[in-house]
Amino acid sequence: MKVTQKELALVQDLYLLQVDLQQKLQSGVQDPKERKEARKQAKEFSAMLQQVDWRCMGGEDVLQSLRETEQEVMQKLR
Numbered sequence: 001m002k003v004t005q006k007e008l009a010l011v012q013d014l015y016l017l018q019v020d021l022q023q024k025l026q027s028g029v030q031d032p033k034e035r036k037e038a039r040k041q042a043k044e045f046s047a048m049l050q051q052v053d054w055r056c057m058g059g060e061d062v063l064q065s066l067r068e069t070e071q072e073v074m075q076k077l078r
Contacts (some may be wrong), residue, residue: 007056014048014057016040018069025076035077060076 007047021041029035049070 003056007053007076010048010052012058014045014066017045017048018066021045021073022069029077030070036074038073039077042070042077046070 011075024034024038024041027034029038035056037054049063049066052063
């Protein structure tokens with residue numbers, strides 16, 4: 001399998017967004033503006049998960065872990 005720069009960039013962006021979301025959630029996101037931004041990022045994170053190729057990120061288990069993170073984020077933002 002040949003991995004393209006676009007696929008690698010998507011994986012990198014996904015990881016960066018994951019870290020940013022986790023930091024926001026740990027801080028509590030009590031401010032409505034921050035909460036709105038976190039929701040926007042959570043939607044973007046979900047969309048990126050649909051596009052990413054698990055072979056570019058180390059395996060299906062990594063993708064599954066990110067999907068679990070997605071569920072946790074959505075629950076905390078509700």
